[in-house]
Amino acid sequence: MxxxxxxxxxxxxxxxxxxxxxxxxxxxxxxxxxxxxxxxxxxxxxxxxxxxxxxxxxxxxxxxxxxxxxxLNKKTEEIDVSGETCPGPAIIVGEMLSGMPSGDRLMVKTLSSDTLDDIAMVARSMGSKIVEKGVIGDRNYVIIEKAEKIQADGAAALNKDSVLIVQSNGIGNAERAYATFIFSKVALSMGKKVIIFTLMDGVSLVKKGNAAIVKHPDFERLDKLMGDVVKAGATIYACELSAKFRGIKPSDLAEGVKMAGAATYLELLSDPGNVIVNF
CATH class of the missing domain: 3.30.110.40 (TusA-like domain)
Structure with a gap:
C-alpha cells in the first residue's frame, strides 16, 4: 500500500x-x-x-x-467501471489482471466504494496486492499491482482454487438459474476452475433449447451466458438419474454438457480442494 x-x-x-x-x-x-x-x-x-x-x-x-x-517503472492501466452492474466490475478486473504481466498496475475507478471492496477481494484471491485506495473527485479508486499467486507447501497449500456449483433448481427459478452462471463467470475471471453439477430439476437448465427461454431484462439470455461459461473452461455435468427421471438423453443435452453419475458427484463433494456453492 x-x-x-x-x-x-x-x-x-x-x-x-x-x-x-x-x-x-x-x-x-x-x-x-x-x-x-x-x-x-x-x-x-x-x-x-x-x-x-x-x-x-x-x-x-x-x-x-x-x-x-x-x-515510473510501474506501468499503470486505468479503467472506470462506474455504471457496471454486479458482477460486471469483478469480471472486468479479473480478466484484465489475468492478461497483465507481473509488476504492472491497474487503477480501477468507480462511483461506488462498495464495488471497490468486491474488486479488492478479486485481486487478493488472484495473488495481486492493493497498493493504494482513495478518492479523486467523485470517483473512488483502487490501484492493484499484478503478482503471480504463490502456492504454499503442505497443509497451507489447500487454497480451494476450484468451485463446485450444485444446481438443483430448473428453468422455473430464473434467479437461481442466472446465479449459477453469473457466479461461474466471476470465478473463471478470477482464475478459478469451475465445475457445475446439475441434478433434480436443475438438469432442465442444460437440456437443449431450455436456457434460451430464460431472459432477465438486465442480463443477456441464459443460453448465451451458459455458452460463455463453457467456452471459458467450465465443466458442466447433468445427473444421469435426474435426467432419466425427466426423459432427457445424452443427445438432448446442450453443447459442452456431460452426463455423470452418483460416483462423480460424491467424488466432487468429497474433494477438499473444492469450494461448494449450492443454488
Missing part, C-alpha cells in the same frame, strides 16, 4: 525536506508516496519526483493539496 502522510501547515522548502526524508526511510519505495499538504507545500515536488524516479500527480480539494508519487 502506498505510504500516506498528512502534513498540513508545512510549506516549501520544509515540505520538500520532509518528503525526501520519508522516501529515504521507506521500507518499500516502490509502493509510492502520497503527501497531503497545505497549499504551497507542493512547490518543488516535481524535482523530488524526478530525483527518486517517481511520476507526480497533484490534486487540490478542501484546502488541501495532495502530491501523489508513484514509481
Amino acid at each position: 502506498a505510504k500516506k502522510v498528512k502534513a498540513p501547515g508545512i510549506y516549501a522548502p520544509g515540505s520538500i525536506i520532509l518528503t525526501e526524508n520519508i522516501i529515504k526511510n521507506m521500507d518499500d519505495p516502490d509502493e509510492g508516496l502520497i503527501m497531503e499538504l497545505s497549499p504551497g507545500g507542493e512547490t518543488g515536488m516535481d524535482k523530488v519526483a524526478a530525483k527518486y524516479g517517481y511520476s507526480l500527480e497533484i490534486s487540490t480539494s478542501d484546502n488541501m493539496v495532495t502530491s501523489r508519487m508513484m514509481p
Whole structure:
C-alpha cells in the first residue's frame, strides 16, 4: 500500500525536506508516496519526483493539496467501471489482471466504494496486492499491482482454487438459474476452475433449447451466458438419474454438457480442494 502522510501547515522548502526524508526511510519505495499538504507545500515536488524516479500527480480539494508519487517503472492501466452492474466490475478486473504481466498496475475507478471492496477481494484471491485506495473527485479508486499467486507447501497449500456449483433448481427459478452462471463467470475471471453439477430439476437448465427461454431484462439470455461459461473452461455435468427421471438423453443435452453419475458427484463433494456453492 502506498505510504500516506498528512502534513498540513508545512510549506516549501520544509515540505520538500520532509518528503525526501520519508522516501529515504521507506521500507518499500516502490509502493509510492502520497503527501497531503497545505497549499504551497507542493512547490518543488516535481524535482523530488524526478530525483527518486517517481511520476507526480497533484490534486487540490478542501484546502488541501495532495502530491501523489508513484514509481515510473510501474506501468499503470486505468479503467472506470462506474455504471457496471454486479458482477460486471469483478469480471472486468479479473480478466484484465489475468492478461497483465507481473509488476504492472491497474487503477480501477468507480462511483461506488462498495464495488471497490468486491474488486479488492478479486485481486487478493488472484495473488495481486492493493497498493493504494482513495478518492479523486467523485470517483473512488483502487490501484492493484499484478503478482503471480504463490502456492504454499503442505497443509497451507489447500487454497480451494476450484468451485463446485450444485444446481438443483430448473428453468422455473430464473434467479437461481442466472446465479449459477453469473457466479461461474466471476470465478473463471478470477482464475478459478469451475465445475457445475446439475441434478433434480436443475438438469432442465442444460437440456437443449431450455436456457434460451430464460431472459432477465438486465442480463443477456441464459443460453448465451451458459455458452460463455463453457467456452471459458467450465465443466458442466447433468445427473444421469435426474435426467432419466425427466426423459432427457445424452443427445438432448446442450453443447459442452456431460452426463455423470452418483460416483462423480460424491467424488466432487468429497474433494477438499473444492469450494461448494449450492443454488
